[in-house]
Amino acid sequence: MSKDAIVLGAGIVGVSVALHLQARGVNVTLVDRRAPGEETSYGNAGLIEASSVVPYGFPRDWRTLLRLARNDSTMLRYDARSLPAYARWLAAFWRESAPQRLAGAARDMLPLISRCVAEHEALIARTDLRALVRPIGWLQAYRSPQAFEREREAAQRLADEHHLRTEVFDAAGLRAAEPSLNEGYAGAIHWIDPASVADPGALVKGYAQLFLREGGRFATGDARTLRAQGGGWQVQTDDGPLAAELAVVAMGPWSDQVTAPLGYRVPLMAKRGYHMHYASAAGAPLLRPVVDIEGGYVVAPMRQGLRLTTGVELATRNRPPNYAQLDAAERAARPVFGLGERIDDMPWMGMRPCTPDMRPVLGPAPRHAGLWFAFGHNHHGLTLGPVSGRLVAEQIMGERPFTDPAPYSPTRFA
The missing domain is CATH 3.50.50.60 (FAD/NAD(P)-binding domain)
Incomplete structure (x- = not known):
């Protein structure tokens, strides 16, 4: 019927x-x-x-929480007026x-x-x-040698458990795999399956x-x-x-x-995010998306240019855009990725339903x-x-x- x-x-x-x-x-x-x-x-x-x-959980390390509480991170920002609306949701997110x-x-x-x-x-x-859909995976890049060494072992265990394909690049190997990148990363894990x-x-x-x-x-x-x-x-x-x-x-x-x-x-709340497209001033094209783990942003090659996407902003739907997080991510990414001029007239803002x-x-x-x-x-x-x-x-x-x-x-x- x-x-x-x-x-x-x-x-x-x-x-x-x-x-x-x-x-x-x-x-x-x-x-x-x-x-x-x-x-x-x-x-x-x-x-x-x-x-x-593994889903993106609430950070539970107190050093990370203190850093995020300063509200100047490219990984997470919050609108102080919106926090009461998020209080119960954040408490449940912490518990889960x-x-x-x-x-x-x-x-x-x-x-x-x-x-x-x-x-x-x-x-x-x-x-x-x-x-439009390229089987090239993405790069999980680390600026700190200590974080890179620690996380590469955890990534290998995860890959072995779930039969995922990975490739590990040290700093020199990363620059060979991605010639457009300048110095700045100690190494990266290439997740091949995505x-x-x-x-x-x-x-x-x-x-x-x-x-x-x-x-x-x-x-x-x-x-x-x-x-x-x-x-x-x-x-x-x-x-x-x-x-x-x-x-x-x-x-x-x-x-x-x-x-x-x-x-x-x-209990549905939005995590806001921003993006901007850039021309490339690098001598070679970026081949794969790069997630800057410590920076909390992604740079991905798109048809429109290099797309820089931010981490999380906690702000309710009615609050105006705040581009400070995008500006900070741009400052961190520009020297490594060779970001050129902005292409879009205005940054894009969207919301993730969480x-x-x-x-x-x-x-x-x-x-x-x-x-x-x-x-x-x-x-x-x-x-x-x-x-x-x-x-x-x-x-x-x-x-x-x-x-x-x-x-x-x-x-x-x-």
């Missing part, structure tokens, strides 16, 4: 849910206030992170980042992480997007074009107007009311604007028939979009899911 579905949110997660439902015979309409791939999915470091088998709980989160996330590249590949095979996306926004738009070519529909509308209507759901669009049997909330950091009025108290237990919310709404959640992917929305779309579609259609969906169930916040 054919079903109708509204998917709210046209980022990587929403588009992926729409594609997987469409492949199962569902008549799907994507609804967003903007075109596909123009919010959070646009402004990331472009990594399909097959090696990030304890070693045993973090290990549990890693176990729960592994079925998604381990399939992330393969699920992207399955979609790419149906498109002409191959040139893929790098040269234009994340274009990738999402390409997936959305696949959805439309195969009969899907897109409507501009306000997801906050979602209401139960008869035996289904209705949302207002620019073309009038749209009704369907099923509705999927996949709005990333704005998902709570739909779920909270319906009575759901999912849950304190570092797991996404994927499954049926506990108290509303036909309503489904697909959000809260923390730092891995681009990575986990296609595999999350598959898992949600399998549940909606009553198929046997490829993995137990219980760790991601909305009921864990009941």
